Amino acid sequence: MGRKTFFDVLERELDLQKEYVKIDSLILTTTNWYGQTFNSCIEYYFKNWKDKKNYLTFYELRETFGYTYECNRNCYKITGHINSNNDFLYIVK
Known part of the structure; x- marks a missing residue:
C-alpha cells in the first residue's frame, strides 16, 4: 500500500483552474x-518584505508566475x- 496524494484522498477530479479562480x-x-x-x-506590506528581491509590487511577482x-x-x-497539480499547490503554499 503506497502513500496517497491529496487528490487521491478526495477521490474526485478537480478542475484546478476553477479552484484557482475561486481562491484568487x-x-x-x-x-x-x-x-x-x-x-x-x-501590496501595502510587500514593499517592506525582505525577500522581495527586485520586484517592486506584489502584482509584478504574481505576473512572473x-x-x-x-x-x-x-x-x-x-x-x-x-x-498542473504542482502549479496549484505552489499558489496555496
Whole structure:
C-alpha cells in the first residue's frame, strides 16, 4: 500500500483552474473591517518584505508566475492559468 496524494484522498477530479479562480477571487474581493482586500494588504506590506528581491509590487511577482488578473471598475477577471497539480499547490503554499 503506497502513500496517497491529496487528490487521491478526495477521490474526485478537480478542475484546478476553477479552484484557482475561486481562491484568487476571494483574495481580490473579500474585505476586512476597514474595507481593504487581502490583496491590497499584501501590496501595502510587500514593499517592506525582505525577500522581495527586485520586484517592486506584489502584482509584478504574481505576473512572473503567471497568476495575473485584470481590474475594470472593481470587477476582477482572473487571467492566470493553472496547468498542473504542482502549479496549484505552489499558489496555496
